[in-house]
Amino acid sequence: MGVNGPGRPARRPRPLGSRPPRVTLRRTRPTAPPERVPAGLRTAAGYTWRLGLLGVTAYLVVSVLGQLQVPVIALFLALVITSVLRPLVDLLARVMPRSLAVLLAFVCAIALVGGVLALVGTNVADEWNGIGNELRGGLGRIDHWLTRAPFHLRPGTVTDLRAKIGAFLSGHRSALLTTALSGAGRVVEMATGLALAVFCSVFFLHSGDRMWTWAQRQLPARARPVWGRAGRVAWHTFAGYTRGVLIVAATNAVLVGIALAVLGVPLVLPLMVLEFVAALIPLIGSPIALAVAALVALAARGPVVALLVLALIVIIGQIEGHLLHPLVLGWSVRIHPVAVALSVIGGAVLAGVLGALVAVPVVSVAWAVISELRDHAPPEGPGGRRGSRRDAPAVGDHPRRTQRDRRRPDQGEAREHGG
DSSP states (O other), X not given: OBTTBTTOOOOOOOOTTOOOOOOOOOOOOOOOOOOOOOHHHHHHHHHHHHHHHHHHHHHHHHHHHHHTHHHHHHHHHHHHHHHXXXXXXXXXXTTXXXXXXXXXXXXXXXXXXXXXXXXXHHHHHHHHHHHHHHHHHHHHXXXXXXXXXXXXXXXXXXXXXXXXXXXXXXXXXXXXXXXXXXXXXXXXXXXXXXXXXXXXXXXXXXXXXXXXXXXXXXXXXXXXXXXXXXXXXXXXXXXXXXXXXXXXXXXXXXXXXXXXXXXXXXXXXXXXXXXXXXXXXXXXXXXXXXXXXXXXXXXXXXXXXXXXXXXXXXXXXXXXXXXXXXXXXXXXXXOOHHHHHHHHHHHHHHHHHHHHHHHXXXXXXXXXXXXXXXXXXXXXXXXXXXXXXXXXXXXXXXXXXXXXXXXXXXXXXXXXXXX
């Protein structure tokens, strides 16, 4: 038995004069409950900053491209020329060297464009005198038509308007001359961009495949298949859209030319060329060109023919929207008409006519690439990661044992069964 009783350990003697240690109890402050943020708010915040970052990036990209307007437009035109002439070059390259095929294709394209412009110029020169007399008589008929019901305008309204326009041009002749001189610089920039576009398109047609192969080799090996698929889909969509929209524009121009010739409207060939160029801008280009044709018909043939031309706008729009676009562009461009309209308006706001012209192909290519990469993503592996089964072992398997068992499956089975 010990001093402290049975079963108790003996106490250690304290030195003389020492004090027992003080036990201090600290009161712990109650911790505040963790702040709870709703899951929906966290998700919205995450999407908000990501979308904001994407918006800032897009704004910076558009700003940089705006500063580099001439080379960017030249590159776009080079891609357009390449997509149009590539089938002809591939066809000619079967029977002659590719360099000669490229040269012959450019000669044919220049001859076609030059011939159309020469034909339009000749047509305008031949009809100029008769057109002037018809326009003067048409303005008189319009003035007389506006004085009757339902307008009841005072006589001489159109004549006064012509006089005011002439006085404005005479009073601002110096400002108009300065504007014309400043526009001459724009003409030089356009000529430079066109020459650069032709220069680039020659190399794209001659050795575009080798250039793309070289560009892919500069990427990491694992990224090459993804970029290869994205590049093929982007080019397929862009080339299909370009060729399709040219076919649609040419069809619209032919239909408008036939209708205007039947109605007896002058300047049929120039209005056909205007319709062809304007139809390259979806949804809004063709109505604008036909509105100009309606003004010419109003001045030359009167209000009845002008109303028939306005009805032609509706007919051409229905043919283009319900027949030509589904048949010609449906296999290459798979975006909703609402997205097309928003793209055209957004491009026009950001970059004017050029923005409206390039907005739809850019959106179409971007959507085609996103759809391709999303629909043909690699399947998820056993561990929940995307990739093949060789990328990650199954859950619970040891990598070394798995590789060893793959090399010697009989010994692996024997170990698992205790053999």
